[in-house]
Amino acid sequence: MNMKINNILLLCFFLLLLWTSCEDSGDKYYLLGLEESDLIVTTDKVVLTQDNSSDIVLSLAWTKGTLSVSNNKVSAPDVYDTSLEISSTKEFSSLVEVRGESLSIAFTGKELNAIAKELGVIPDVATPIYFRLKGSIGNNIPAVYSVIKEVSLVSYEIDMSRGLILDKEMNDTGLFLFSENEDGIYRGFMGATAWANFYMQEGNGTTWGNDGVDGDAFLLSSEDDPEKRWNLWFPSVGGSYYVTVDTQKKLWSALNLPEINIAGDLSAQMEFDRSSNSWSYSFTADEAKEITVSLSGVGKLFDYSTGDQDENLAISTPFGFQKEDNELIFAEEPSNFTLAIPEVGEWTLILDLSNPLELTCSLVAGTIEPEVVNSEVYLPGIDDLLIGGWKFESKLSLFNEDDLSYAGVVNVDSEFGYGIYLEKDNWDDFYKLDSGDQLDGKLLKGAEDNIPAPAKGTYFINVSLKSLKYSVLALTEKVYVSGLNDSWDFNTTLEKTQNDGIYSGVISITKPSEYGFQIHIDDSWNNYFGGVEGKLYYTGDNLKEDQTLDLGEYILTVDFISESYEITAITK
Template identity: 45%
Template sequence: MKTMKNFLLLLAAVFSFASCEKDEDKIYLSSIQSGELVATESTVVLSQENSNDIVLSLAWTKDALQISDPALSAIDVTIQTLQVSTTQDFSGVVSENVETSLSKAYTGAALNALAKNIGANPDVANNVYFRLAAQTGKNMIPVYSNVVTVAVTPYTIDMSLGYILNADKAETGVTLYSAASDGQYLGFMGATAWYNFFMKEGDGTVWGNDGVTGTAFLMSSEESSWNFWFPGMGGCYYVDANTNKKAWSALYIPSLTLTGDVAGTMTFDRPNVKWTYAFSAAQAGNITFKVNGTGRLYDSSTGTDGSDSDANLGIETPVSFAQNGENLIFGGEAGNITVNVPAAGECTLVIDLSNPKQWTVEVTSGSAEPEPVRETLYMLGISEGEGDWNFNNYLRLYDEDNLGYAGVADVNSPWGYQIAIEEGNWGDVYKLGEGDANAGTLAFNAENNIPAPDGGLYFFDVSLKALTYKLTAIGDEIYVAGLNKLEGEDWTFEPLPATATGGVYSGSITITQPSAWGFKIYLFNGDWNYVYGGSAGKLYYKSNNGITDDATLAPGTYTLTIDLINATYTIE
């Protein structure tokens, strides 16, 4: 009705103008004229490989009311709707979308989803028809453009799998499973602490955390969404992501216990998403046992603060497995599980949870328990004189997948240094492979120590997977960013000066309001790569979580002290 009123007002304006002329100089307002629609392609074959590419573009001319006097502009009061159907006369299922521009581009995923929604058959060519419907009001008879035909071959959309993407939205190879293809995706994940990710459905829809409220464990597919994240404990998680409820949960399972013919505590192999238990079998044959434990459930009611205290936030939840044929089922009462032991001697019981469609259990010959990931590496001789080496200086794990360790040391090492993997163990150490004091490769139990740079404060980054090391000198200032910042505001780097104590920086900060995401510590001005987040007085390199202590402080001026060597901070 509002459109019709505007239309009548425009008519009145035209007639008012016309009345100023001679009676015989009439101006005529004609009905809208149909626009012209064109497509860039006449044939499109879709696949997963081109799902992110632009595969089809449409363009059209604007439909408008026409005026007989060429000196006057056409009146644009039209509503243009792009209609798409698999029937040429548009008598079948029709997709309709109001368009405000003069063109539209489809990615492979978007066109594939459109074809599915209008009933196109997968894996064969379907004639898909496009046209524009122009109206001056929703209750008016539309004027249609020409019909454009595009032969579209869609690929089958498998809505049974949810694909886990990393923080950069690249596929990781990890999936969750929706047995009924109903939008509820389940499965186990081996996650590091605070691991963050997105999830993509088979139709290309990408889900992340609700970016409007920022509430943990709420889901959104809008552009404003940002990555999900796990709590501050790495290990085994049972994930339930429900796109209909727009919520997900993570059930953390710290341990599993075996009772029956074998008894003990299993070990979690995080990279391979398996639980293992090594035992000695007296003979070949079947064994029967039960598996259960106690987990902690994290959802939108519990949230997570991104720190070690997350361990106390989750809801205590019993967990167990039972057997269904050759597969395992999760939840409910613990049931008897029977498997065959192939031979007497050393064996390993393996519960494999890596395939969300099929959880399995078996016993293999030999001991195959995973090597535990070490939380620290020790830099022997990095800050001491000859004959006075110890395990006081260490690097902390920050990237479990790549066995990345980082830390800061006040270097005083005339004889070079070694990297030990275990406190008190002087024999198992890494020394120099190739390189110099700034960067190089490591070799286990090599001949020469790693050369050290001139004395001073340095940041160390070591990878035991790549067997590399890299040092970066730290100056007389580090930087704070994110204080008092609301969502969408630019972060500025505010300097924090060094004190007389090596590795310790301190200065005044003024808090006027809680930071939207907390603040972070940066080692170098304008460099976003060398960053620490933190919580509860501890600093964590490369943490995605900012320090949020300021959210609980009253506005005022405080002293912020950062100890890079011990990875701690205080706000007083």
Template identity: 45%
Template sequence: MKTIKNFFLTLAAITCFTACEKDGEKIYLNSLEPGDLIASENTVMLTQKNSKQIVLSLAWTKDALTVSDPDMQAPDLTDMTMQVSTSEDFSNSITESVETSLSKAYTGAELNTIAKNLGATPNVANSLYFRVKSSTGNNMKPVYTNTTVVSVTPYSIDMSVGYILDSKQEETGNSLYSATSNGEYIGFMGATSWYNYYLREGDGTIWGNDGVSGTAFLLSSENTKWNFWFPALSGCYYVNVNTNKKVWSALYISNLTVNGDIEGEMTFDRPNMRWTMTFNAAQAGNLTIRTSGTGQLYDYSTGTDNSDSDTNPGIATSIAFAQNGETLTFGQQPGDIIINAPAAGECTLILDLSNPKAWKVEVESGNEKPTEINPYVYLPGVDDAINEGQNWTFDNKLSLYDEDNLSYAGAVNTGSQWGYQIAIEDGNWEDVYTLASGDAYQGTLAFQSGTNLPAPAEGLYFFDISLKAQTYQLTAIGNEIYYSGANDDWTLHTLTATADKGVFSGNVTIEKASEYGIQIILDTAWTYKFGGTDGVLYYKGTNITEDAVLAPGTYTLTVDLINRTYTLK
């Protein structure tokens, strides 16, 4: 901020100059005059939906300092501050922000936070008063623009819930809970290998990793943040995100054992965020059990690398549940849990962890096994034109890569006469998806509609479908694909198509083990990425790390996209 000392130094220079050039003539410096302030809106209704949108813009004028001699120019020493208050005379609490331009735009989240900090009442219209204060020094009387009033209806800011966002910062429907709204959010998450996410607080602040390599469990809300990511172990995690300490941790729960009136091992149902176990009840009535297990804690001290191997198994941690009224508590010491068998015979014990505000235990009659998700879908009819003499087959398949969205992907050599279908089970001709709308390259699916999906032009394509969203998309694969990451070099290096359809090959010079492994990339836009383990390719999978055990030298990397395999030798 410019000080009044700088102001007088500049004024002295002006005076000195004029004394030399215009002897005996007095030169005056005029003070600031109030500017004009206008607002783009006079009424703003705030919601979570417009929290990221610009909802209000303000612009204003200012009069610069002037010198009485038109041949001279005064320096710009003006400091500007935007003031917002709930009272027209600004006698109540005020929020201030230093401004360097003649306009300001507020997103819904920013304006909502201002309203909250000023004590505005949620879900009703509140008058917020805006003005710009201008001054030329700490001991100079400031001037103000006119006051502009805007009716703002803020939404409630619930700081007890942390919303889980996906890698595109879109809602997932999952959340963590802060019982005292103190910035520490806890709960259980069902994560696949290397699952990544962001967390949004009620005031709109989005948290992720601090954007620095090697600091996987440190938080940041800056624009440079990365997404959080879990270790390679897929399953149940107890998550603690602390926005005050700017750290988070993930406690992987590998098993849960039930002891007491019934005994056994529970199974984790990841899509439904619950643990289940079937048992036979001798009769209806109350039973007393205890539930405990072991876990592996991953935090800033462990990182996430190699978490599926002996090199970094996490910190061994005992875990257990106890009962507190109708809900469960989580810790390291087990406590008695009273359950009620509704009837004699086969029953299912359910530990429901889906609601972070209330973990519950219940028993249902019958066998409530988790729904099994097919690892593949099949494409009968997709290649009947290039495999003469063969009827439609289930030979071409796509692999599951996202359980939550039932998303499948893979490369297929296509050549179809009559179009094709998407079957959810090998040999099952009835439970198939066909065309709802779209063309040969993208559109929507319908279950058992009777109209085949249209055939694309003959060639190699990458298929990406979601049975949950009921969408499909095909992307042509050219004569080149790429690898990246070897020797920690993240430029794209070419792999060339061979005589075998879907097979690409090229040389890789290994100088050192890569820190993050090697990726297979299908396009220069980096839209489609494969990783791999033990010679098997996985779409969006963990990076290939075979280079870590190879001596420096030149090797041949061969990738078979159709059969989902690779070699580096």
């Protein structure tokens, strides 16, 4: 607003100056440049689908109108302003105005579809959409417009009932929350580890994360700027959550369900399986019959008022499940419902929360054993020139069970490449190369070709057996300590020692940090280790020894290969 006022004042001053000069000289000067700008459109037909929603589907470019004076000895100020107007009528009776920062603008399918919805365009019907460029130099001076360009547009239905859950890299996870009234309030159940990250994307393409300007947990932002919009994160407690994302109030909350109790003809506590987002209880039936049960518990509500750090501050919230018109719903208290056991034997009661459109509670024959996820994988061949053959010594540790992701630092000196093996001394279950090179690629279970190894050295390796990807990063001469004394930067470093994978240096504790600190192997903010009681964990909880140690200087030594660290006081 201040810029626009300044432009108008500058123009008025310039016109006054011209008028005064003209009066003195008797000459007439004319302000030129308000003629139409050329507008170019890349196509006159666009068909939008979910498949091309992320692609550039339409681009427009134009020439810049400039002000000049009829006397070339006098220059005019640059206060010419342009914007693009879009309408579903030639008269532009209703329109959407878009400002481009340069002399062109490009629309993705998602962006153009959102504009079509705002204009009231009927989905799946070819509809003429009109574009024109508006040029102006002030509110009190009539604007000029370019020639109108017409584009035939077929839009698609925007489903505002689903909020898609994206991972921290903004990839679709296949999960979603549900907005029953399509009013921007989304709800559903999620299984999460402590501090798990995610974003939520609405059907119109708006992506919600945490407010990065304020920085407090549970505040929402849709700013398309990584400095202003961070990822959302769960609190310090992992497990089953009932999540509410309210885009109207720009707040979200997470109700942790620490346990679900069965009452009635069965009396037990159910077990939660995060990978399937379900609860279960197995039992033996001694006769065929109908049973009456209820499901309830007391949750811990985390929201903006409680913060994300201390579960003791979470709000105690009773909950239950009710049956209404044969539909299972989440409520403040439980109701009884019946289930039929058709025959004697082993049965499992399963509460499936994975689909927010259809919660189910059912009996399944047999006992369901939880899927075992290996805590480590092994890399035979990665170090065969160091240890004399393919052995199960170098390994990676599990850090994300949902994605089956493993990471760690290993010494590399390989003759023929390596494989990723699921169990120690088990040569039958492994992943090798599908495609890629020494630094990144795709995996294939049971493949014949070894994964190519990089040159001799110390490397950080990250693999996902769910997305079937691997990446390799060479360690440098130093690593970084960030968060000490509440300074989140890369100014404190640890230097590489004579022993591969071990770094050491002096750290100074001048005050207890609020959140603890991390060890970063590079300055990308993505590759860091947390730790507790001398054990390092990739992307784990922050180290917090500085909150209890005396102020002063210490030697911090980290051994990435053994996944350990040590803090020693400097005696003077």
